[in-house]
Amino acid sequence: MSSQKIDLTKLNPEQLNAVKQQFDQELQHFTQSLQALTMAKGKFTECIDDIKTVSQEENEGQNLLVPASASLYIPGKILDNKKFMVDIGTGYYVEKSADAAISFYQKKVEKLDKESVQIQDIIKEKTQYSLSIEAQIRQAAIRQHETTSKQQQQQKKEASAA
Numbered sequence: 001m002s003s004q005k006i007d008l009t010k011l012n013p014e015q016l017n018a019v020k021q022q023f024d025q026e027l028q029h030f031t032q033s034l035q036a037l038t039m040a041k042g043k044f045t046e047c048i049d050d051i052k053t054v055s056q057e058e059n060e061g062q063n064l065l066v067p068a069s070a071s072l073y074i075p076g077k078i079l080d081n082k083k084f085m086v087d088i089g090t091g092y093y094v095e096k097s098a099d100a101a102i103s104f105y106q107k108k109v110e111k112l113d114k115e116s117v118q119i120q121d122i123i124k125e126k127t128q129y130s131l132s133i134e135a136q137i138r139q140a141a142i143r144q145h146e147t148t149s150k151q152q153q154q155q156k157k158e159a160s161a162a
Helices: 011-055 098-161
Strands: 062-067 073-077 081-091 092-097
Touching: 011 098, 081 098, 092 098
Parallel strands: none
Antiparallel strands: 062 073, 081 092
């Protein structure tokens, strides 16, 4: 997905940590986006189920509670269970038949499914990069430790020779 390629072997541990931190932030962002898509898909699926239930013959003329806010419901009655007001976005509603409303929401769900797959692929890719960076951090730490040990041994030899 990213156009820049970074040679991890040329970075020091601090730079590797910075790159890993950036990848982890991106990974968190994409994970949150996937959760939001999943929630939206659930709401649209719920709308489809509700339309199917309300549009059944036995529900015409049925009494129900209409949500006016998150905690306030108003008594109502189903007058025509074959027509539905569908929120098409930004607060605009359109009257649709049950079949048209279901079709509208199914298209939304299909679109969210495609976007979810794309985000899941990005998450997999970012996770693999993050794991590669962790491996490079470990290798850099080992190299740094070996270099420090060799320097200490060299200093001890020089001190004992003097």
